[in-house]
Amino acid sequence: MKELSLNILDIAENSVKAKAGLTEILITEDEKTLKLLIRDDGTGMEEDFLKRVTDPFCTTRTTRKVGMGIPLLKMEAEMTGGSFRIDSVSEKKDPEHHGTETEALFYKDHIDFIPLGDVQSSIVTLIQGHPDTDFLFRHVMPEGTVELDTRELRAVLGDEVPLNEYEVIKWIEDSLKEQYEDLHS
Amino acid sequence: MKSLEELQAIKAKMKDKVVLREGSGDVRVVVGMATCGIAAGARPVLNEFVKDVSEEGLSDKVTVSQTGCIGICQYEPVVEVFEAGKEKVTYVKMTAEKAKEVVEKHLKGGKVVSQYTIGAYQA
Structure with a gap:
């Protein structure tokens, strides 16, 4: 991918597909590293599927037999000397606490580090496409934190106005943009 | 800083509109957003459709949504337009530029932009 933010969009789509009620997208940066954690409360994966999930020839898609999303993120992290981890508890195994957690660690000063890119755009795209599920986005940087929680927006908007109403989408976009600008001004 | 009060105002404004809109949406624009689509540049395409459909005042007629892999990854980003009876x-x-043109000519003007369709590439 050209930007890590596109991997974020891609991996979070898996969470939504797994019927997550809440998908958390947490980015933690310090001087040297960027840690990406995507956590959901979806149906999770069975153990044997989980074991194969970093293999490109493992996929849920029905249109072809290759799935690149997870192997790609793993490769991109490891290319920088970083690491990758994916844990999952299936709904079958634990009906109370299930879901998937994907973590990738990147070394930012490595030449193969792919820049984060337009992460706001990925968050907006996720909400636009999946207005009925919740997303928590938190980006922690040394200079401060950018955060958006759709549960808070939903509490204000109620049931009548969907989150993908254009004016709401625009508000979300502007809110993220302003938060980043405030940190960097 | 954007405030939640602004969101409250949007809600108040939208309430009447939303009621009006029910039962509409004759045209569906569907953007492929699987790994293949995303890697090929589907994100700006989708966002352009969302923006232009709203700004051109087409929201009552057109809905923009996302789907997984359509199965023709070599042609991504792929966008399908479904219209009742067509x-x-x-x-x-x-x-994004082509998306803008499709909104203008096809969704607004009713004329398919045939040079961007799969038929034009396969011929």
């Missing part, structure tokens, strides 16, 4: 139109190798 044959599906498949646009391939889309960009």
Whole structure:
């Protein structure tokens, strides 16, 4: 991918597909590293599927037999000397606490580090496409934190106005943009 | 800083509109957003459709949604336009600029932009 933010969009789509009620997208940066954690409360994966999930020839898609999303993120992290981890508890195994957690660690000063890119755009795209599920986005940087929680927006908007109403989408976009600008001004 | 009060105001404004809109949406624009689509540049294409459909005042008629892999990954970003009573139109190798043109000519003007359709590439 050209930007890590596109991997974020891609991996979070898996969470939504797994019927997550809440998908958390947490980015933690310090001087040297960027840690990406995507956590959901979806149906999770069975153990044997989980074991194969970093293999490109493992996929849920029905249109072809290759799935690149997870192997790609793993490769991109490891290319920088970083690491990758994916844990999952299936709904079958634990009906109370299930879901998937994907973590990738990147070394930012490595030449193969792919820049984060337009992460706001990925968050907006996720909400636009999946207005009925919740997303928590938190980006922690040394200079401060950018955060958006759709549960808070939903509490204000109620049931009548969907989150993908254009004016709401625009508000979300502007809110993220302003938060980043405030940190960097 | 954007405030939640602003969101409250949007809600108040939208309430009447939303009621009006029920039962509409004759045209569906569907953007492929699987790994293949995303890697090929589907994100700006989708966002352009969302923006232009709203700004051109087409929201009552057109809904923009996302789907997984359509199965023709070599042609991504792929956009399908479904309209009741008409044959599906498949646009391939889309960009934000092309999306803008499709909104203007096809969704607004009713004329398919045939040079961006899959037929034009396969011929």
